[in-house]
Amino acid sequence: MRIAVFSDIHSNYVALDACIDYIRQHKVEQIIFLGDNISDCPTPQLTLSRIRELNQDYKTIHVRGNREEYFIDYEDGKSNDWTYSSYKGSLLYTYEQLKHEDIREFRQMENHKVIQFEGMDGLKLVHGSPHSSRELLHAGGDNTNTYLQQMPVNVMLSGHTHRQFTYRYKDKLLVNPGSIGVAIGKPRSANFAMLEWKKDGWNVELVTIPFDYEKLKKHFLSSSLMEKAMWWPRCILQSMETGVNVGPLCAKKAFDLAKADEIEIVDGTIPEKYWDRAAELIGVKKFSL
Incomplete structure (x- = not known):
């Protein structure tokens, strides 16, 4: 089984398109989304439409990111300080382009989950950490080691930091696929991960590909x-x-x-x-x- 792991798309449908082209050429069977699908870039609806197409074409699994949580909270009246400004103007801009069905889909996502496969090791899915979508897990961090030690499976998939890496602690593995939309590292690139089951466990490939940055900049x-x-x-x-x-x-x-x-x-x-x-x-x- 070959799985693509997408995280932190942040409304960058141009980078997402490049990743979709890649996985279509590499016989992916499932896609895991680790949240923060929208915000920050100016094209949330184009991005969500791409994701819905992937939901039709592939078996997909979603967990919610902190950005999805922000929009749910705003819809529920828990945040009332969003104004057009450098601080929260981008969130307000995105929210005003969302539909009720979008928020409903965000609500249906779980904050974290464990998925199991017959004859294969299970995977723990989070956006930030098992405790909070806003918590950062870094390689070697005390909180990272604690969560890895406590989880019932051997592999955790976590995004949020926008930094692509793998980190092993004892017999546990943390995989951060990086960010598709605003990747930290190689300029004008999108990051994601590919997992493939081998007889002795999950083989992890960290993928970095270019996208048409100039096209996206025109949207901005x-x-x-x-x-x-x-x-x-x-x-x-x-x-x-x-x-x-x-x-x-x-x-x-x-x-x-x-x-x-x-x-x-x-x-x-x-x-x-x-x-x-x-x-x-x-x-x-x-x-x-």
């Missing part, structure tokens, strides 16, 4: 996302161009600048002028038409 520059989410989509574009996770760097710099001015930060909302200064200091491009 012609969309209202650039205006509504201000610096965030520019950080996303620069992350794709460089392979560096620019968004968190810019957010941290903006936070530090605001705290240095003794600005009270409520619910993570940083005044936009500090995002402006942070973007200038770390060299985020404006990416205007």
Whole structure:
């Protein structure tokens, strides 16, 4: 059995198309999605339509990411601070393009699950960790080792960090397929994983392929996302161009600048002028038409 593991597509249907072309040529039988299928890029509906086509063509298994959780919570009125800004403008932009059926599908996804196959080792599926979709699992981390030791199967699949790697702890294996949509590492590339069962266990292949970044950039520059989410989509574009996770760097710099001015930060909302200064200091491009 050959399985593709997709994670963190983040509305990048262009990169997803490249991955679909690859798996169609490599006789994949199943696809596992580890969540964060949408947000950050300006084409959520194109991305969701691709995923629904894959649901028809393949046996697919989904777990929910933190982004799907954000949209469920917003729909349920648990978040009311989304405004057009560098902080949450991208989330609001995406939410306004979602349909009720999209949210309903997100609700049907589990946060984590174990899947079993006859005659093969089972797999533990999470977005972040078994405890939280927002928890980061890094190679060698104490929390990583604890979760691996506790799980009832030998292999865990986890995304969220956007960094592609495998990590073994004793007899347990963690596989992070990386991100299809905003991969950290090789610029202008999409990352995912392929698993194939051999008689002695799962064989893991980490796949990195290029995608048409210029095509995606045109979607960004012609969309209202650039205006509504201000610096965030520019950080996303620069992350794709460089392979560096620019968004968190810019957010941290903006936070530090605001705290240095003794600005009270409520619910993570940083005044936009500090995002402006942070973007200038770390060299985020404006990416205007």
